[in-house]
Amino acid sequence: MAQRSSSIVGYRRDDAGAPPPYLYPDYKATRLRAPEKPLIILPHTLSEVTGPAYGHAKVGALDHDLTRQFEGEPLGERIIVHGRVLDGDGRPVRNSLVEIWQANAAGRYTHQGDRHPAPLDPNFGGAGRCLTDHEGRYRFITIKPGAYPWGNHYNAWRPAHVHFSLFGPAFATRLITQMYFPGDPLFGQDPIFNSVRDPKARERLISSFDLETTEPEWALAYRFDIVLRGRDATPMENHK
Amino acid sequence: MTPELTPSQTIGPFYHFALPFPGGERLVDPDDPDVVHIAGTVYDGAGEPVADAMVEIWQANRSGRYAHPEDDRDELPLEEGFTGFGRCPTDAEGRYEFVTVKPGAVPGPDGRPQAPHIDVLLFARGLLRQLVTRIYFPDEEAANAADPLIASIEDPDLRSTLIARHIDGALQFDIYLQGENQTAFFDV
Numbered sequence: 405m406a407q408r409s410s411s412i413v414g415y416r417r418d419d420a421g422a423p424p425p426y427l428y429p430d431y432k433a434t435r436l437r438a439p440e441k442p443l444i445i446l447p448h449t450l451s452e453v454t455g456p457a458y459g460h461a462k463v464g465a466l467d468h469d470l471t472r473q474f475e476g477e478p479l480g481e482r483i484i485v486h487g488r489v490l491d492g493d494g495r496p497v498r499n500s501l502v503e504i505w506q507a508n509a510a511g512r513y514t515h516q517g518d519r520h521p522a523p524l525d526p527n528f529g530g531a532g533r534c535l536t537d538h539e540g541r542y543r544f545i546t547i548k549p550g551a552y553p554w555g556n557h558y559n560a561w562r563p564a565h566v567h568f569s570l571f572g573p574a575f576a577t578r579l580i581t582q583m584y585f586p587g588d589p590l591f592g593q594d595p596i597f598n599s600v601r602d603p604k605a606r607e608r609l610i611s612s613f614d615l616e617t618t619e620p621e622w623a624l625a626y627r628f629d630i631v632l633r634g635r636d637a638t639p640m641e642n643h644k
Numbered sequence: 645m646t647p648e649l650t651p652s653q654t655i656g657p658f659y660h661f662a663l664p665f666p667g668g669e670r671l672v673d674p675d676d677p678d679v680v681h682i683a684g685t686v687y688d689g690a691g692e693p694v695a696d697a698m699v700e701i702w703q704a705n706r707s708g709r710y711a712h713p714e715d716d717r718d719e720l721p722l723e724e725g726f727t728g729f730g731r732c733p734t735d736a737e738g739r740y741e742f743v744t745v746k747p748g749a750v751p752g753p754d755g756r757p758q759a760p761h762i763d764v765l766l767f768a769r770g771l772l773r774q775l776v777t778r779i780y781f782p783d784e785e786a787a788n789a790a791d792p793l794i795a796s797i798e799d800p801d802l803r804s805t806l807i808a809r810h811i812d813g814a815l816q817f818d819i820y821l822q823g824e825n826q827t828a829f830f831d832v
Binding site: 424425428432433434435436438439440443444447448449450451452453454455456457490492493494503513514515518529530531567569574575576578579580581582596597600604605608609629630631632633634 | 646647648649650651652653654655656657658659660661662663688689690692694696700702703704710712713714715727728729750751752753758761763765767768769770771772773774775776793796797802821822823826827828829830831832
């Protein structure tokens with residue numbers, strides 16, 4: 405049996421500055437959840453360079469449009485959120501599942517654990533998904549989420565954000581992150597945003613206003629490009 | 645110029661209406677002759693169950709083949725309907741459970757086989773990025789002893805956290821985020 409394992413090409417670990425630490429005491433929930441023992445290096449094997457490339461996706465026609473999933477239209481500011489998913493070498497990540505979830509315009513999630521006394525919107529669920537196209541592009545139509553309070557510290561408010569979940573091509577490229585909106589006055593006091601210590605890396609979590617994609621008389625657009633890890637080297641053409 | 649990576653952020657506590665999907669914890673039919681139930685509880689550093697975590701698994705099928713284009717070992721059969729992917733939120737008691745099969749061995753570094761294993765991702769509020777661990781099987785003593793990744797861990801107690809335990813006909817794999825029983829987590 406041919407063993408291609410010896411030709412496995414791993415994913416780069418060149419992510420210095422980008423990932424937040426596990427322990428970031430300003431974000432209180434990390435204190436009892438961050439592992440204390442050092443992580444053990446796992447050299448990538450076939451198990452890590454493969455992955456659920458398509459996830460569980462059977463994506464429905466309206467899954468990307470969070471404004472059309474119920475009887476009526478949700479309240480709030482309709483927006484387009486779009487961008488490209490690229491790997492660390494700038495190549496498009498194609499046909500890959502993107503899942504999003506968010507609070508409604510009033511800053512309330514459709515989640516029984518959310519006790520913020522802001523109204524739920526019967527016409528807004530707040531979950532969407534789509535597949536990237538051949539150029540790695542994705543596009544959602546949604547409502548701009550509201551800021552909301554949380555109990556982390558006195559007068560703590562989360563900046564408005566959309567949660568993103570991405571698979572990419574391999575187990576090693578899995579990413580869950582949050583997209584923020586430009587110029588949010590709440591950035592300075594938010595420990596989750598600031599847990600990314602490198603200011604330039606932090607900037608990469610902020611979408612940019614996109615007038616070109618904004619649709620006249622209809623919706624503002626925000627662009628959020630997402631970069632997943634790249635490969636150590638070009639995979640071998642034929643590793644049979 | 646190569647683009648720079650997008651940093652991770654926590655999944656937060658409110659993902660349940662978006663990410664879990666029907667059958668997400670069920671990789672095979674419960675009547676499958678090779679069915680294995682793998683269950684466990686996630687604990688925080690105070691010993692409290694973590695009721696808002698999400699566990700994902702990725703594994704090869706029973707013959708050791710991954711349902712992925714980069715596993716082109718065509719001599720091993722793919723199984724229709726078996727994706728190898730599972731997703732399960734923890735419940736109010738911090739518990740998760742998967743219904744699956746033991747994967748076959750897959751090759752590791754230098755072509756040597758790895759012991760049968762399941763790759764695990766853990767997401768939760770308070771985890772700014774995911775944790776990665778692996779589930780190994782208690783009835784694979786010889787293969788576990790020869791597994792290069794297990795062997796790379798010097799502390800035998802930490803090593804033993806990776807091996808599920810047989811309890812009442814099921815496999816139990818608890819995950820401890822902190823403390824002296826902390827689970828071995830990997831830098832992937």
